[in-house]
Amino acid sequence: xxxxxxxxxxxxxxxxxxxxxxxxxxxxxxxxxxxxxxxxxxxxxxxxxxxxxxxxxxxxxxxxxxxxxxxxxxxxxxxxxxxxxxxxxxxxxxxxxxxxxxxxxxxxxxxxxxxxxxxxxxxxxxxxxxxxxxxxxxxxxxxxxxxxxxxxxxxxxxxxxxxxxxxxxxxxxxxxxxxxxxxxxxxxxxxxxxxxxxxxxxxxxxxxxxxxxxxxxxxxxxxxxxxxxxxxxxxxxxxxxxxxxxxxxxxxxxxxxxxxxxxxxxxxxxxxxxxxxxxxxxxxxxxxxxxxxxxxxxxxxxxxxxxxxxxxxxxxxxxxxxxxxxxxxxxxxxxxxxxxxxxxxxxxxxxxxxxxxxxxxxxxxxxxxxxxxxxxxxxxxxxxxxxxxxxxxxxxxxxxxxxxxxxxxxxxxxxxxxxxxxxxxxxxxxxxxxxxxxxxxxxxxxxxxxxxxxxxxxxxxxxxxxxxxxxxxxxxxxxxxxxxxxxxxxxxxxxxxxxxxxxxxxxxxxxxxxxxxxxxxxxxxxxxxxxxxxxxxxxxxxxxxxxxxxxxxxxxxxxxxxxxxxxxxxxxxxxxxxxxxxxxxxxxxxxxxxxxxxxxxxxxxxxxxxxxxxxxxxxxxxxxxxxxxxxxxxxxxxxxxxxxxxxxxxxxxxxxxxxxxxxxxxxx
Numbered sequence: 001x002x003x004x005x006x007x008x009x010x011x012x013x014x015x016x017x018x019x020x021x022x023x024x025x026x027x028x029x030x031x032x033x034x035x036x037x038x039x040x041x042x043x044x045x046x047x048x049x050x051x052x053x054x055x056x057x058x059x060x061x062x063x064x065x066x067x068x069x070x071x072x073x074x075x076x077x078x079x080x081x082x083x084x085x086x087x088x089x090x091x092x093x094x095x096x097x098x099x100x101x102x103x104x105x106x107x108x109x110x111x112x113x114x115x116x117x118x119x120x121x122x123x124x125x126x127x128x129x130x131x132x133x134x135x136x137x138x139x140x141x142x143x144x145x146x147x148x149x150x151x152x153x154x155x156x157x158x159x160x161x162x163x164x165x166x167x168x169x170x171x172x173x174x175x176x177x178x179x180x181x182x183x184x185x186x187x188x189x190x191x192x193x194x195x196x197x198x199x200x201x202x203x204x205x206x207x208x209x210x211x212x213x214x215x216x217x218x219x220x221x222x223x224x225x226x227x228x229x230x231x232x233x234x235x236x237x238x239x240x241x242x243x244x245x246x247x248x249x250x251x252x253x254x255x256x257x258x259x260x261x262x263x264x265x266x267x268x269x270x271x272x273x274x275x276x277x278x279x280x281x282x283x284x285x286x287x288x289x290x291x292x293x294x295x296x297x298x299x300x301x302x303x304x305x306x307x308x309x310x311x312x313x314x315x316x317x318x319x320x321x322x323x324x325x326x327x328x329x330x331x332x333x334x335x336x337x338x339x340x341x342x343x344x345x346x347x348x349x350x351x352x353x354x355x356x357x358x359x360x361x362x363x364x365x366x367x368x369x370x371x372x373x374x375x376x377x378x379x380x381x382x383x384x385x386x387x388x389x390x391x392x393x394x395x396x397x398x399x400x401x402x403x404x405x406x407x408x409x410x411x412x413x414x415x416x417x418x419x420x421x422x423x424x425x426x427x428x429x430x431x432x433x434x435x436x437x438x439x440x441x442x443x444x445x446x447x448x449x450x451x452x453x454x455x456x457x458x459x460x461x462x463x464x465x466x467x468x469x470x471x472x473x474x475x476x477x478x479x480x481x482x483x484x485x486x487x488x489x490x491x492x493x494x495x496x497x498x499x500x501x502x503x504x505x506x507x508x509x510x511x512x513x514x515x516x517x518x519x520x521x522x523x524x525x526x527x528x529x530x531x532x533x534x535x536x537x538x539x540x541x542x543x544x545x546x547x548x549x550x551x552x553x554x555x556x557x558x559x560x561x562x563x564x565x566x567x568x569x570x571x572x573x574x575x576x577x578x579x580x581x582x583x584x585x586x587x588x589x590x591x592x593x594x595x596x597x598x599x600x601x602x603x604x605x606x607x608x609x610x611x612x613x614x615x616x617x618x619x620x621x622x623x624x625x626x627x628x629x630x631x632x633x634x635x636x637x638x639x640x641x642x643x644x645x646x647x648x649x650x651x652x653x654x655x656x657x658x659x660x661x662x663x664x665x666x667x668x
Contacts, residue, residue, distance in 0.1 A: 001016070011230065012066075012070065014165070015062065015065045015066045015068075016066060018062050018065065018066075018165050019062040019063065019065075019066050022055070022058050022059050022062045023059075025055070025058075026055050026059070029051060029055070033048060050171065050172050053172065054169050054171075054172065054184070057169070057184075057197070057233075058169070060232070060233065061164045061231070061232055061233055062164075063232075064232025064233065065164060065165075065230060065231065065232055067232070068230050068232060159213065159223065159224070159225050159226065160224070160225040161225060161226060161227065161228040162188065162225050162226070162227060162228060162231075162237065163227075163228050163230060163231060164227065164231045164232075164233075164235075166188060166189075167186050167187075167188050167193075167195055167235075167237070168186060168187045168188070169184050169185070169186050169195070170184075170185040170186055170187055170192070171184065171185045172184050172185070173185060173194065173243075175243060175301075177299075178299030178301075178311055179221075179298070179299040179311030179312050179313075179314075180194070180196065180243060180299065180301065180311060182196075182197065183195065183196045183197075183238075184197070185241060186237070188224075188225075188237060192241050193224065193237045193238060193239060193241065194237070194238040194239075194240060194241050194243075195235050195236070195237055195238075196235060196236050196238060197233050197234075197235045198233065198234045198235065198236075199233060202234060203315065204315050205226075205234040205235075205236070207315055207318075208236060208312055209223075209226050209236060211284065211312060212236070212312075214283045214284065215279075215280065215283060217276055217279050217280075218307060219272045219273070219275070219276035219307065219308050219309060219310050220276060220280075220309065220310055221238050221240055221309060221311060221312070222238060222239035222240055223236055223237065223238055223239075224237050224238065224239050225237045240301070240303045240309055241303075241304070242303060242304035243301040243302065243303055243309065244301065244302050245300075245301065245302070246269065246300050246301070246302055246308070246336075246339045247339045248302075249265075249302045249306065250262070250265070250266075250339055250340060250341075251341070253265055254341070254360060254363055254364060254367070255360065258363075258664055259363050259366055259367060259409055259662055259664045260406055260407070260408060260409040260412070260664050260667075261406060262363065262367050263367060263370050263371070263374075263407075263409065263412050264392075264406045264407060264412075265306075266336055266340075266367070266371050266375070267374060267375075267388065267391075267392060267412075268308075268392060269308050269336060270332060270333070270336055270375050270388070271385065271388040271389065271392060272307075272308050273295070273300075273308060273310060273332050273335070273336075274328070274329070274332055274381060274384065274385050274388070275385055276308075276310050277291060277294070277295050277310075277328060277332070277381075278381060278382065278385065280294065288327070288328065289322050289323060289324065290320075291328060292322070292324060292327075292328055292331045293313065293317050293320050293322055294312075294313050294317060295310075295328065295331050295332060295335070296331050296334075296335070297313040297314065297317050298310050298311055298312065298313045299311035299312075299313075300335070326377065327377075327378075327380075327381065328381045329375075329376055329377045329378070329379055329381060329384055330377035330378075332375075333375040333376070333377045336371065336375060337368075337371060337372065337375070340364075340367065340368055340371060341364045341368075342364070342368070344368050344371060344372065345368060346365050346366075346368035346369045346372065346424060346426070347361075347364070347365055347368075348365065348426045348428065349361065349362040349365040349366065349426065349660050349662075350362065350444060358446075362548075362662060363662070365426075366662045369422075369424045370412060370413070370416065372424065373416035373419075373421045373422045373423075373424065374412065374415070374416050374421070376419075376421070391407070391415055392407070408667065408668065409662065409664040409665050409667065410533065410665055410666075410667075410668075413529070413533060413665060414530075414533070417526045417529055417530050417533075420526055421526075422525070422526050422529050423525040423526060424525075424659075425525060425554050425555070425657040425658060425659055426657065426658055426659070426660070427655065427656070427657050428449070428450035428656065428658075429450075430559075430653045430654065430655060431450060431451050431653070431654045431655065431656055432451065432653070432654055433558045433622075433652045433653055433654040434558065434622040434654060435451070435654060436453075436455075436553050436556045436654065436656050437458060437520070437553065437556050438460070438469055438520045438521055438522065438553055438554065438555060438556050439458045439459045439460035439461070439465070439467070439469075439552075439553065440455050440457075440458050440552075440553040440556070441455070441456055441457050441458065441459050441539065441550060441551070441552050441553075442454050442455040442456050442550075442551055443456070443545055443549045443550060443551060444549075444551060450656070450658075453551060456543050456545075459531070459552070464535065464539070465531050465535075467522050467523070467524070467527055467528060467531060468522070468523040468524070468527075469520055469521065469522055469523060470520070470521060470522075470523050471498065471518070471519070471520050471620065472517075472518070472519050472520075472521070472557075473492050473500045473516070473517070473518050473618075473620075474489075474490075474516075474517050475489070475490035475492065475502055475514060475515060475516040475517065476488070476489060476490060476514065476515050477489075477490050477504060477505075477512055477513075477514050478512070478513055478514075478515075479510055479511060479512050479513065480511075481510075490502050490503070490504070490514070490516075491503070495617070495634055497619070497621075497624075498619050498620060498621055499617055499618070499619045499624065499634060500518070500617070500618055500619065501615055501616070501617050501632060501634060502514070502516065502615065502616040502617075502618065503613065503614075503615055503632070504564060504613070504614045504615065504616055505611050505612075505613055506564055506565075506566045506611055506612040506613075506614060506645060507566065507611045508566050508568040508609040508610075508611060508612070509566055509567075509568050509569060509609075510565075510566055511563065511564070511565045511566075512563070512564050512565075513561065513562070513563045514561070514562040514563070514564070514616065515559070515560070515561055515562075516559075516560050516562065516616070516618050517557060517558070517559050517560075518557055518558050518618065518619065518620035519555055519556060519557025519558070519620065519655070520555070520556055520557065520620060521554055521555035521556075521557075521657070522554050522555070525554060525659070528552060528554050528659060529659055531552075532550065532552050532659060532661055533661060533665060536550050536661055536665075536666070537666050546663070547661065547663070547665075547666050548660070548661055548662055548663040548665070548666070549660075550660065550661070551658050551659075551660050552658060552659050552660070553656055553657070553658050554657045554658060554659055555655075555656060555657035556654065556655075556656050557620065557654065557655055557656075558620060558652050558653070558654055558655075559652065559653055559654070559655055560618065560626065560649075560650060560651070560652040561650030561651060561652075562616060562626070562628075562647065562648065562649055562650055563647065563648045563650065564614060564628070564645055564646070564647040564648075565645060565646050565647075566611075566612050566644060566645050567644055567645065567646065568609060568644055612630075612643075612644055612645050613630070614628060614629070614630055614642065614645060614647065615628070615629045615630070615631065615632050615634075616628055616629075616647075617629065617634045626649050627639075628642060628647040628649075629642075630642055630643060630645075
């Protein structure tokens, strides 16, 4: 620079000063750290490493900016430009020079082109909500990039363009994955922002800029500006500073808030994601399959106001071609079931094997049940959006308190029941056969298992509930053949006194095992939930119990194993042990043709043997004893003899299903 300081372009001088300041700040910081003792530095190891990383980024940007400014100077010198373009990095000067430099800007390649005119150059100017799709042109050459370096005071559609020197880093973000990965906290014009750098090809930056220029929605990243043409490493500035994972918010809410708040939060996240997705499809003109690609591969975060923010998917998604047999509601439903504890699996509300807090355990169980019931995956997206908005109401009304905007848990439960979607039940492990009946109402003492439930009444016997019941009988028959397991369903026929007959076909020489299930259950689980919701409080008060402790058995049944063996010998088994001498299998000597003649009779030995047809008679009733018979006519109390077969009756165990409400269901 010797002899060139006077006539050097201002942009070059500014970048030289920036490089000097960066080197000086590194020098001062390192000297200060060197004065500390080694154990103090060891305790501050992570902080020092973050500072070094930040300094490296600043040094790289300063060096590249210096190189770009030098190339600009060379460009004008080679092109014979008589004038020098001065760039003042002071934002206030930019606005003053914007009008005088408009002609020069028209001659350069604009990074962003928009069909919408800019009415205001202020950073806080109102954004247009036009459906016009803003395109971002990627520079095709280094010359085009250099020629576009003429400064623009304000970007298009209210987005301002910033030089790197205007952004002051304040530390690194803790986000390590997803779209926000590697972002830094920064400050611009006294405002805290999040800066996202693009170290790779400029295509990713251009893609994100043109997408975010078209998304004016509270559930998408709020871009407030992006880098200018002289910035070596492009970046965008985001208003969402404090971000955390949805899983962290869900766990924190479960620990601190009631069940009603948890369910309302999940419902709002689901609704906001659905609305944001439909808005994105309209703004970017996406197909249904491409929209699902975006939704399923996006990153989701929660900002400081507990608002869901949907990050952009990776660029490679744009090249995907996918097909699905399910719609957008199912994609969003899976996202929010996965962020719930146990991936949305509804464990029992009181599991003795879980050593955690019983209150939290019940809350998690009911949250999973209600999420699966209310997060629809079959409705048409826009119809579902309208229904959720009608259910949740206007939660942005400033005149209402936050608590008043939330639905009560009873309202939420009734909404699921009215939609005929509240059909979940819990199933404990095996229980003693015939111990429980459908309609049994009771309670489980603390720390006990379901087998030890105390039954206070049967709502069907007491005529307390007018609920319809149904009986079901299903069975399977299986065997091992050639090292493989075969299985087929059995079709029963109904006999008097709730007895079922099972025709069983037993091929000759085989062993067959059977499994038969009998149960009795409520026809409508939604009606059972509604009954417990409406009458649980009065029933509990009558027995001096808590309403949330009541357990209603919705299904009771038995599971029994049987076996049958056909003892006939197959032809290949008969020939496995040849007779005396050297007589060949399948041949016999004939006394009528002399000792040297043999008669072939393998056709007689290989004649197919008909299978045995047996009948098993079983019932759900405790007093009935299963009976095997070779006749379809069932005669109680008889012991018919089986021909060519032996059969056995195996062990039997019981199984039940039940429902149980939460304490918040009984709060107004």
